[in-house]
Amino acid sequence: MTMRDNMWKDIMPNSINGLTQALRTTRESRGISQAALGDKVGAPQSYISKVENGGVDLQTSTLVELARALELELILVPRSLLPAVTALQLENPQSSGDGIREQAIRNLGKATRLANELRRRFPASADLQALAAALRDLKRVPMSNSVGRQMKVTLEGLYLVLREIQRAARSGSAFNDSSTTKKLSPFTRILKSERNALVHNWHDGPEGPVPAYRLRNDDDG
Numbered sequence: 001m002t003m004r005d006n007m008w009k010d011i012m013p014n015s016i017n018g019l020t021q022a023l024r025t026t027r028e029s030r031g032i033s034q035a036a037l038g039d040k041v042g043a044p045q046s047y048i049s050k051v052e053n054g055g056v057d058l059q060t061s062t063l064v065e066l067a068r069a070l071e072l073e074l075i076l077v078p079r080s081l082l083p084a085v086t087a088l089q090l091e092n093p094q095s096s097g098d099g100i101r102e103q104a105i106r107n108l109g110k111a112t113r114l115a116n117e118l119r120r121r122f123p124a125s126a127d128l129q130a131l132a133a134a135l136r137d138l139k140r141v142p143m144s145n146s147v148g149r150q151m152k153v154t155l156e157g158l159y160l161v162l163r164e165i166q167r168a169a170r171s172g173s174a175f176n177d178s179s180t181t182k183k184l185s186p187f188t189r190i191l192k193s194e195r196n197a198l199v200h201n202w203h204d205g206p207e208g209p210v211p212a213y214r215l216r217n218d219d220d221g
Contacts, residue, residue, distance in 0.1 A: 017054055019063060019074075024052040026070045040069040073150050076186055077157055104148025107155040111135060114162040122175055127184045134191040141198050151194060158187045 027037055034052070035045040041062075050056045051066065067074050112135045119128040141147065161183050169175065 016058055016063075020052055020054060020058065023063075023066055023070060023072070026072060027052075030070070032070070037066070037069060041065050071146075071149060073153070075154055075157075075190060077153070078161070078183065078186070081157055081160055100145040100152075101143045101148040104151055104155065105143050107152070107159065108135065108139060108143075111155050111159045111162060112139065114159065114166060118162060118165055118169070121169060125175070125177055125180060127177070127181045127188070131184050131188045131191075134188050134195070138191055138195045141195055147198055150198075154187065154190050154194070158191075161187065 027034070033045075034048040038045050038048045047056070048066075051058060051062075064074055112132070115128065115132045115135055119125070119132045122128055138151075165180060165183070
């Protein structure tokens, strides 16, 4: 489990304590008081203090709510890809507001093109078909800074998995459908879930959301 944020520079969350410390460090770095964070999630300051100090048995739903109040996102990442995802986080510090959605659109475009290439190469793979459909649906969601920030690690992790499958295919390795299912199914579920939530929830700054197709020409990046 990881956080979509530059917190990887300082903390590698590998336990609940690591995650709550990451929440605390993020809150403090953004100048948000415990009381203000509590107001965002409808909890008293004393509860936030207990969470950050490991004084409560934290439920997953509460952890997700607190993370999102701090503009972080919790996702599941295949363990084999954790080093690569961590490296991406360190190499790409938090983008400025003006560039987040453009970067997300490019990441979405790269993942979509690669998924379509593999789908055409292996037309019998139901997982590749489902993934391509999920990416196509996501591209219909207006892309804003908040959406781009939310999808950052998912899209980057997916691209790494697709590149791995592509390299194996080009090397002549036999296509392993069960292995592909294990790698792609979690991403497909995340994309579908995020898309369903986002279609009712997009909003951003005064410039408003921008449909992903607006920068389709940037997908070649």
